[in-house]
Amino acid sequence: MDEPGFTPRSLAECRIAIVGLGLMGGSLALALRDHCREIIGVEADSNARAFARSHSFVNRLTDFDLALGASDFLILATPVCTILAQLASIHNSQFTIHNRQSSVIILDLGSTKSAIGSAMEKLPPPFDPLGGHPMCGKEIGGIENADPDLYRGKTFVLTPLPRTTPNALALAHELIAALGATPLLLDAGTHDRYAAAISHLPYALSVALMRVALATKDEAQWRMAASGFRDATRLAASDLTMMSDILLTNRTPILDSLKQFRAELDALAAAIESGDPDSLRAALESAQTKRSELFKP
Amino acid sequence: MDEPGFTPRSLAECRIAIVGLGLMGGSLALALRDHCREIIGVEADSNARAFARSHSFVNRLTDFDLALGASDFLILATPVCTILAQLASIHNSQFTIHNRQSSVIILDLGSTKSAIGSAMEKLPPPFDPLGGHPMCGKEIGGIENADPDLYRGKTFVLTPLPRTTPNALALAHELIAALGATPLLLDAGTHDRYAAAISHLPYALSVALMRVALATKDEAQWRMAASGFRDATRLAASDLTMMSDILLTNRTPILDSLKQFRAELDALAAAIESGDPDSLRAALESAQTKRSELFKP
Numbered sequence: 001m002d003e004p005g006f007t008p009r010s011l012a013e014c015r016i017a018i019v020g021l022g023l024m025g026g027s028l029a030l031a032l033r034d035h036c037r038e039i040i041g042v043e044a045d046s047n048a049r050a051f052a053r054s055h056s057f058v059n060r061l062t063d064f065d066l067a068l069g070a071s072d073f074l075i076l077a078t079p080v081c082t083i084l085a086q087l088a089s090i091h092n093s094q095f096t097i098h099n100r101q102s103s104v105i106i107l108d109l110g111s112t113k114s115a116i117g118s119a120m121e122k123l124p125p126p127f128d129p130l131g132g133h134p135m136c137g138k139e140i141g142g143i144e145n146a147d148p149d150l151y152r153g154k155t156f157v158l159t160p161l162p163r164t165t166p167n168a169l170a171l172a173h174e175l176i177a178a179l180g181a182t183p184l185l186l187d188a189g190t191h192d193r194y195a196a197a198i199s200h201l202p203y204a205l206s207v208a209l210m211r212v213a214l215a216t217k218d219e220a221q222w223r224m225a226a227s228g229f230r231d232a233t234r235l236a237a238s239d240l241t242m243m244s245d246i247l248l249t250n251r252t253p254i255l256d257s258l259k260q261f262r263a264e265l266d267a268l269a270a271a272i273e274s275g276d277p278d279s280l281r282a283a284l285e286s287a288q289t290k291r292s293e294l295f296k297p
Numbered sequence: 298m299d300e301p302g303f304t305p306r307s308l309a310e311c312r313i314a315i316v317g318l319g320l321m322g323g324s325l326a327l328a329l330r331d332h333c334r335e336i337i338g339v340e341a342d343s344n345a346r347a348f349a350r351s352h353s354f355v356n357r358l359t360d361f362d363l364a365l366g367a368s369d370f371l372i373l374a375t376p377v378c379t380i381l382a383q384l385a386s387i388h389n390s391q392f393t394i395h396n397r398q399s400s401v402i403i404l405d406l407g408s409t410k411s412a413i414g415s416a417m418e419k420l421p422p423p424f425d426p427l428g429g430h431p432m433c434g435k436e437i438g439g440i441e442n443a444d445p446d447l448y449r450g451k452t453f454v455l456t457p458l459p460r461t462t463p464n465a466l467a468l469a470h471e472l473i474a475a476l477g478a479t480p481l482l483l484d485a486g487t488h489d490r491y492a493a494a495i496s497h498l499p500y501a502l503s504v505a506l507m508r509v510a511l512a513t514k515d516e517a518q519w520r521m522a523a524s525g526f527r528d529a530t531r532l533a534a535s536d537l538t539m540m541s542d543i544l545l546t547n548r549t550p551i552l553d554s555l556k557q558f559r560a561e562l563d564a565l566a567a568a569i570e571s572g573d574p575d576s577l578r579a580a581l582e583s584a585q586t587k588r589s590e591l592f593k594p
Contacts, residue, residue: 135523139594155520184520194518197510202529204569205502208561210584212554213494221491222591223452223481226432230592231528232499236581237588244577247569257509258566262559264505269555272501272544280541284533287507291533294519297436 017071025077026146113188131159152180196253314368322374323443410485428456449477493550
């Protein structure tokens with residue numbers, strides 16, 4: 001045991017607990033195992049626990065309350081509403097509040113940040129929280145799809161709170177560097193507005209597009225679906241719990257993005273209806289230029 | 298020279314002219330060169346002609362009017378409005394109308410079929426036309442990206458006209474088999490409605506989505522754009538001439554699809570706004586189920 005009041009100053013000194021060993025948490029465990037003192041896993045699903053154990057993802061598995069007491073750096077890698085429930089449960093964890101003398105950094109990987117930030121502000125003193133959101137993922141989740149390079153080259157957003165200590169922020173940066181990711185500091189509100197436009201709106205469009213196509217009951221239509229339709233609807237296949245948690249905890253920015261989107265779509269419909277090639281081309285051109293610049297084929 | 302009135306009964310007997318040696322026409326030339334008597338290329342761009350010549354895509358290059366006289370099977374592989382102009386120009390081609398005694402099958406690869414079908418109906422007697430639309434492509438066009446396997450495993454829609462002969466339809470099926478594609482017979486109107494929902498609507502969404510994101514002038518937002526945004530906006534990078542030709546020649550079905558889409562999006566916005574997890578999940582679920590069934594990861 002460390003002396004009471006011990007606070008790690010580097011990742012190598014940390015006992016890291018990862019709560020939720022799915023795609024994100026599992027990939028994190030694989031990427032971090034040579035960069036810290038110990039990795040403690042917490043996972044509700046027995047199959048995922050068995051997979052984590054047999055593939056040496058973690059040094060040991062335990063439950064949430066014990067992980068709070070045994071770690072210096074707790075990472076919540078579950079869907080947003082589960083993270084909110086876990087943060088709420090910490091208040092009732094007698095063990096933590098009374099037996100901890102050193103601080104515990106808490107970082108979450110949730111896809112929306114304002115609701116989680118508010119819940120983190122209310123945590124009792126031993127905790128040193130900050131928000132995080134790595135901009136990566138895969139179409140299929142689960143620990144069996146975990147990949148130590150999932151985070152490599154990707155943007156990892158950090159949303160520190162007013163109470164976040166410089167030490168917690170420095171260790172979060174060290175963790176991001178160990179993953180091969182690039183940090184991006186944003187306040188939670190800005191993150192949520194950008195995420196609405198860049199991630200949640202595309203998901204909503206993808207779902208509505210599938211629903212339009214579903215209204216036609218002719219197999220021939222699906223036989224015409226090629227790579228364009230496949231890519232445009234890919235997000236509709238996302239995990240329902242993850243996505244409904246996102247939509248429910250980021251309602252205002254998403255509804256604002258939907259409103260902006262409707263205005264853009266109406267303008268485009270008007271250009272199509274006008275039948276004027278020049279105004280139509282003008283409506284399409286800025287989108288083509290920026291998209292081509294953003295993602296080189 | 299063949300005897301006057303010669304009509305080929307198999308692809309192997311055909312002199313095939315391909316008008317437009319871009320991605321689609323170039324790939325067609327590569328896939329067909331061992332399946333027919335001769336491939337004649339027609340291409341306006343001198344760089345593409347030089348590439349076709351140096352890489353043996355065709356047996357010879359000529360101009361449109363000469364190709365009309367020298368081929369048994371003419372394939373129009375240009376954007377929709379160029380196809381319409383080419384079909385109109387045939388009426389003025391004295392050579393063709395007066396000097397041809399045998400018929401010429403005309404197949405186009407245009408992305409919309411009603412306007413082209415109407416133009417084909419007006420062709421003079423030596424021509425035996427039908428519409429086609431292979432459901433494949435690539436993000437980047439051009440003959441330098443041509444691939445003999447571009448059509449393999451893909452759906453190739455045929456939209457025969459009332460005047461299309463059984464011989465032309467049989468040869469089009471033989472051509473599709475030679476490409477390794479699968480034929481799908483539809484009338485032009487049905488094709489255009491399905492294409493609006495499955496291809497033109499996703500393009501419009503992709504453009505409007507880019508335009509929403511462009512309204513935010515902060516580089517941080519683009520750093521958050523991950524694979525979801527990349528795929529959701531891929532179609533916005535499509536060739537502007539090809540796409541504006543499509544939007545201008547399929548206006549009514551596209552505007553109908555946009556109307557259906559707005560209704561679906563409004564329903565989804567209402568479910569998000571309600572904050573009720575069950576009705577939200579119900580709105581997302583059918584799209585997820587069908588998308589997962591359509592495209593196995």
